[in-house]
Amino acid sequence: MPQRYFCTTALPYVNASPHLGFVLELVQTDAYARFLRLKGHKVYYLTGADENSLKNVLTAKEKGLPVQEFVNQNAERFRHLKEAFHLSYDDFIRTTEERHKKGVLKLWQKIFDQGDIYKKNYEGLYCIGCEAFYKENELINGFCPEHKNTKPIVVKEENYFFKLSRYQKEIEQIIANDKIKIVPEFRKNEILNFIKQGLEDFSISRSQERAGNWGIRVPNDENQIIYVWFDALTNYISALGYGENSSLFTQWWEEGEVIHFIGKGISRFHAIYWPAMLLSAGLPLPQTIFIHGYLTITGEKISKSQGAIIDPFELVKTYDPEVIRYFLLREFSPFEDGDFSFNRLNERYTSDLSLGLGNLISRIMSLGDNYHRAINLASNSLAVENFEGQTLMSHLQNKLQNYDQAFYEFRFNDAVASLWELVSLLDKYITFTKPWVKIEQAETVLANLVLILVEIIYHLQPIMPEISRRVLEDLQLGAVVDRTYDKQTIFLKKISPLFPRRDK
Ligand SMILES: [Zn+2]
Numbered sequence: 001m002p003q004r005y006f007c008t009t010a011l012p013y014v015n016a017s018p019h020l021g022f023v024l025e026l027v028q029t030d031a032y033a034r035f036l037r038l039k040g041h042k043v044y045y046l047t048g049a050d051e052n053s054l055k056n057v058l059t060a061k062e063k064g065l066p067v068q069e070f071v072n073q074n075a076e077r078f079r080h081l082k083e084a085f086h087l088s089y090d091d092f093i094r095t096t097e098e099r100h101k102k103g104v105l106k107l108w109q110k111i112f113d114q115g116d117i118y119k120k121n122y123e124g125l126y127c128i129g130c131e132a133f134y135k136e137n138e139l140i141n142g143f144c145p146e147h148k149n150t151k152p153i154v155v156k157e158e159n160y161f162f163k164l165s166r167y168q169k170e171i172e173q174i175i176a177n178d179k180i181k182i183v184p185e186f187r188k189n190e191i192l193n194f195i196k197q198g199l200e201d202f203s204i205s206r207s208q209e210r211a212g213n214w215g216i217r218v219p220n221d222e223n224q225i226i227y228v229w230f231d232a233l234t235n236y237i238s239a240l241g242y243g244e245n246s247s248l249f250t251q252w253w254e255e256g257e258v259i260h261f262i263g264k265g266i267s268r269f270h271a272i273y274w275p276a277m278l279l280s281a282g283l284p285l286p287q288t289i290f291i292h293g294y295l296t297i298t299g300e301k302i303s304k305s306q307g308a309i310i311d312p313f314e315l316v317k318t319y320d321p322e323v324i325r326y327f328l329l330r331e332f333s334p335f336e337d338g339d340f341s342f343n344r345l346n347e348r349y350t351s352d353l354s355l356g357l358g359n360l361i362s363r364i365m366s367l368g369d370n371y372h373r374a375i376n377l378a379s380n381s382l383a384v385e386n387f388e389g390q391t392l393m394s395h396l397q398n399k400l401q402n403y404d405q406a407f408y409e410f411r412f413n414d415a416v417a418s419l420w421e422l423v424s425l426l427d428k429y430i431t432f433t434k435p436w437v438k439i440e441q442a443e444t445v446l447a448n449l450v451l452i453l454v455e456i457i458y459h460l461q462p463i464m465p466e467i468s469r470r471v472l473e474d475l476q477l478g479a480v481v482d483r484t485y486d487k488q489t490i491f492l493k494k495i496s497p498l499f500p501r502r503d504k
Pocket of ligand 1: 127128129130131144145146147150
């Protein structure tokens with residue numbers, strides 16, 4: 001049954017240029033969204049920019065720019081990731097937009113009307129990097145667990161609070177029963193453990209002064225600015241026109257299945273605070289929260305506030321963006337931290353792409369060019385031919401089943417690996433059948449090769465959309481939307497290497 005899926009990334013602060021860690025999240029979300037579309041589902045993919053953070057105010061000040069001008073510039077850079085990495089998102093929301101402000105104010109009012117917002121004096125340890133309060137025992141030698149060089153500072157003021165404590169039991173059950181499914185399982189356990197320690201009400205406003213006079217004002221209180229996380233989380237519904245009673249909100253949030261893609265550092269906000277806010281406002285909850293690990297460079301977290309940086313825009317000057325997409329999805333566990341290394345990138349490029357898929361395609365095209373150019377796909381059937389103990393058809397079906405299952409479980413690396421098992425299978429099949437010797441069988445062998453190759457390329461679309469399109473064009477198959485290509489005759493001719501060797 002075709003369904004509607006609403007896929008979102010977290011909103012990055014735009015106080016610096018994008019880093020590769022965020023590109024990982026965009027690419028994972030993009031691959032998943034494209035996979036769902038391939039399966040016939042309808043998808044709305046949202047990303048954007050968090051512009052109301054104090055960090056933006058501070059960095060703008062350092063640069064001597066008005067805050068709005070500064071965030072305009074940087075939001076543009078984030079927007080350009082779309083072309084740079086062939087992303088297919090449908091909407092890019094900026095939290096300084098009017099539609100967002102309307103959504104935040106409406107949500108605040110709903111929660112206020114439920115009696116879940118009150119004012120009190122508060123003193124706590126605040127990390128500006130995280131825009132969050134920490135308890136003493138959560139710090140590591142006095143430093144923020146997410147920012148090794150930042151000491152949270154004591155903040156004391158009168159703020160508005162959200163009655164999170166009221167939702168403790170409900171949230172615990174929702175997470176425990178997978179009503180909101182947390183992927184992977186070990187993150188679910190972390191969140192449950194955190195909930196069991198007791199949920200305290202949290203502050204959802206800042207004094208105007210401490211917020212740098214930047215952000216969305218609390219209704220009917222000129223001196224308070226809405227806390228940037230309350231503000232930012234609301235983007236998931238404000239982008240759909242929640243504040244303006246848009247039909248998008250009904251279609252995608254109320255009737256669709258919602259999947260949030262986030263990094264491990266902000267799981268608490270998404271799996272606890274956000275669902276509680278939605279419960280209070282009487283709104284539907286997201287169905288799934290996928291939590292990825294961090295990318296490191298020789299062990300250092302890649303982030304804007306710390307040293308190790310690979311500029312994504314520089315990277316795609318040296319490597320095809322689709323090669324980077326491939327590497328990010330194939331090389332790393334989607335759930336654990338991964339260490340980015342150029343050595344591994346080059347190794348993968350050579351073994352998987354140049355000598356793997358690229359070489360296979362060249363071989364098939366050349367064999368066709370040499371021995372049998374016109375291949376009638378209809379007169380051949382994968383169900384008949386046996387190879388290595390099974391029919392080619394059952395080899396294919398097994399691998400594609402693994403691919404589907406891996407994708408649905410967000411195991412991007414395993415999904416890609418299933419396709420490459422088919423690449424090796426075809427390599428072996430060519431060596432075994434030797435169509436250059438048994439020329440009378442060349443058409444049958446080539447038809448089998450092409451039928452499986454096209455399935456590989458078809459399923460490669462979520463991972464390498466542009467390269468898949470080019471290969472399908474070389475096979476004169478265009479975009480294989482309905483997979484009726486097996487009725488066609490196609491013509492094979494030599495092509496230049498898809499992934500030229502970089503190490504020569
Ligand atoms: Zn921090």
